[in-house]
Amino acid sequence: MTSKNLLCRLMREDIKRRLWAIAISVITFLFALPVYIATSLEQAMNNIKDNPAIGARKMYLTNSAVSSMGLDNSALILLTVILAVVCGISGFYYLQSKKKVDFYHSIPVKRDSLFASTYIVGIAIYVIPYLVSLAIGFVIAGANGALQSDVWIEAWKAFGINLLCYWITYTVVIIAVLLTGQLIVSILACAVFFAYAPMVSILMTALGSMYFDTHYTYRFGTGSILFRCSPLGAYYKMFQEAQEGTLQVSNVLGYLVIAIALVILVIFLYRGRKSEAAGKAISYKGLEPYIKTAVSIPIGLFGGLIFTSLMDTDSFFWLVFGMVSGYLLCSCLMEIIYHFDFKAAFKRRIQLLIGAVLMFAIFSTYKWDLLQYDQYVPSKDKIESMSISIDGIDTNLDFIVINKDKGQTEVSYMGEDEYAFQYMHLEDKNLAYEIMKRADKDGTINEEDEDIYESDDKYIGLKVLYRLKSGREVYRRYNYDISVESNFDLLNQLYQTKEYKEGAFSLYTWKEVAEVTCYNEFQNVDMTLTVEERAQLLSIYLDELTKLSLEDVREEVPVATIRFSDVGDRTGGYPMYISYVYPSFTNTIAFLTEHGFDFNKTYDLDNIVELNIDYSIPYEVQGEERYQEYAKEHPDWYYDMQVTYNDKDKISKIIPYIANWEYMINNEVLTNYDDRLRISVVTKTDEYGNMEKAQYTIDVNNIPDFVKEDIMYAEPK
Incomplete structure (x- = not known):
């Protein structure tokens, strides 16, 4: 009982000490939730009043409330990160002052109790204002008739994700404070913990793109495991997956395990931190050379890339000059920070040399492909399925996915590669694998560099996703010569498979269409069709699209363009899918002719x-x-x-x-x-x-x- 009372007293004292942080949390949450919800609902009601064409009033208001209280409220993300930094630093800032450390450690209280009280208050400063603001938001939504089950679900989903990410970020900030002994160094350490993994991921992507001929990075490295090793990277990926509906329970449990592991680490660091560490740059002196090397090597490599980019040259000399300059400047600066002395810039010369050797070893791995990245192709028996995105063919297409659930329409706009990697699953590995074996892996010729006046070759780019049975995903980019007839025949076989078409034409995800328009240079006809006729036309067109071959695309000239339109989504967008009508689409042409489109019109x-x-x-x-x-x-x-x-x-x-x-x-x-x-x-x-x-x-x-x-x-x- 005495321990509980003591913990409560410590927490009350900590709350008094951090009233300013509490005030920031309360005010910002009030603006981020209740105020934002009220303004959004008022705007939604004005839109309903001004535009009678908008659907059911309740549904429109509910969608506005979901956007304000759920995952679409980006202000909550920014607020979560800011409060994690503020609460983490303000709670344990006393550890960086010798007088305050002596005072707190002289109190007849166990250090674990002191830590627990400060740590819990930092969580409470975020959670309590969030919950209160959320409750006020529910009241406002209910008063405006917008408090439906979707609002509850999305609001609590956002709360859970934000809280988990706050917990992780907050704990990482405390680790940064415990590893350092001065405020400015703590802030720099936070920046390193937040940015290091994403920046290294981007660096690896940049080096791979520069030196590996078959290198292809989906979403520029944000999908890598390394990117998730940062609190901000993990936050970004968790929110992205939640918005896309791909967040797995196993991933959430994984993040919970990480959060618990970080808490254990922070307790270990807190217990092992000596009082004498206050005022020093790094609390654990033995970590200094490792931290310096880990930071300086990426900075040096970035320096080489930036220098060659600014100089607009491929000169190896300037690349090395930029690497050495970046590495030395970073290393010297960190030694100065460690010792607060400019004379210490070149201390630890041996360690400086070892770091430089490691940097050039990493660079050499990319420059001369020492690990044979370009030669690697997964064994066929290890591949579960494949996806292939083809450059230079059907470049007019949009990739629009429509999901309809409980009367609501959600429209997703994707890139060509993103859609193919998500919706294409080629189970016929023999055909796809043979195409990859024939692909040009040297990367010395590509479509942009090709000169039709000097070469008969025609290269297209193939972006490939290998899904391995182990769960690993391997991305590659190859060049493929379709001027070789046997190569073209293989690609033609692939193009005619339904698995490929479903991953290359997003129209296959459409279950229905609201409007159909057909046009060419001579006419533009808005078809007046019943629901059944629109469904029939969509079925006919998709059937003939599945049969379309690359040879048809090469030899035939489209006779018209067809546009399928669907109803608008909750954001006000009206998705349209535009595609060609080829002469071989005889059933589609017959249907459109019966409904008023004249394919015989031509120039007089x-x-x-x-x-x-x-x-x-x-x-x-x-x-x-x-x-x-x-x-x-x-x-x-x-x-x-x-x-x-x-x-x-x-x-x-x-x-x-x-x-x-x-x-x-x-x-x-x-x-x-x-x-x-x-x-x-x-x-x-x-x-x-x-x-x-x-x-x-x-x-x-x-x-x-x-x-x-x-x-x-x-x-x-």
Whole structure:
């Protein structure tokens, strides 16, 4: 009983000492929750009043309350981190003052009790204002008719995640305080604990991207285990997974175990910390060289990367210069901080040399691929499944996932790789694995560097995710030559599988559509369809999309574009999916024809005013004699040719072969079009003389001879 009373008295005294921190917590939580909830609900009610088209009033208000009290309230994240730092430092700041340490340790109280009281108060300063503000928020939501079950669930989910992350961050801050003996050094230590793991993860990504030909990092290293080793990294990943609905109970339990382990560590450090450590830079002197080496090596490597970037050069000399400069500056600065003496900058010279050797050893591992990163391919029998994202094909697509639950619509917008890695699971490992074996792992040629005037090769980028049976995920990027017909055939087989299509076209995740529009250069039709007809069209289109081959994409020119639209989500967005209608989509074409779209419409020569061709002479051939002679005759010429045709006979020989410019851009690597040649067709639109222009290109094999002569066309190899 005496121990309990003593602990309570210690906590009361600590509360008096930290009234300013309590005031900050109370005020900020009131603004982050009740005030924010009230303003959000008021704005939502104004929107309902001003826009009758918005759905059910209660649902709209509930969604606003969920955003304000749940995971979407980013102010709570910032507040959690700030309060963790404030409470952690303010609670144990007395350890950095010799007078205060002597005073507290002279009190007839066990050090464990003193620690427990301070630690618990730091937790309470965060939890109690949060709970009170949350309760007020529930009252406000209830008063406005927005207190539904979703609000309760999301609010308590956010509270649990925020509390767990606060606990971890708060404990890490205390560790930083216990390891140091001065306030400024404690703040620097906090910065190191927060930023070290993410920065090292980013550094590894940057070095891998620079020196490994097959390197590919999904989400730029944020998915790595190392990134999660920081309190902020763990916080970010936990919130991201919770928002995406992928947070597993096992992950939460893992974070709880980490939090408990950190508490055990902090107790161990507190018990072992000597009173004489107050005022010193580092409390445990034996850790100084290890801390210096661990910090200086990444700083040195970053210095090399930053220096070469600023100098805009690949010079090995300047890279090494930047590494050495960054390493020495960081090492010397840390020695000065350790000893509070500029003369101590070059102390521990042997350790300084050892750190430099380690830094160059790490650099050499990347520079010369000593661990054979580029040669590594997982064994086929160890692979559970694979995902492949192909660059340069179907680049017009958006990746929109629609989830409908309990009358609510959630729309997720993804990148091409993100969608493929999440929704593609290629179980036929033989086909996918054979493609990877044929891929160019040297990385010396890629699509951007390829010159069609000097090479017949056509490379595309393949971004690959190997899911191993062990649970490990391996990401790689390869270059793949589709000019080799056997390579193209393999990729074509993969492209026609439903598993690939479901991971490359997000339309497969759509269960229904609200509107359908079909258009091309000659018409734009908003289809008037019943629910059953829209479902039928979606089913027909997906069936023919599954059968679409790469050979179809290469040989056929789309006859129209189709746009599927769904109802809006709670954020006010109206998702649309735009895709092509190919000539081989016979059932889709038949359905659209029955409902008013005329695929036979084309240009009427009588309405064509003129046809313009713009052509840029490739830089690689500008030195040829015919171009040099023309340049002498036309001093102001910039190797661009413009030709206008008004003659109907010549126009009639070009029109049948033109293809939509946008299509060429979206599938450039597959098609045989020249992006230096652009065709503009100008037509009359009405009797008043109004005109419109449309952009096209043409297959290089179908360019008429008279056009080649007029524009001085350079034949690609």
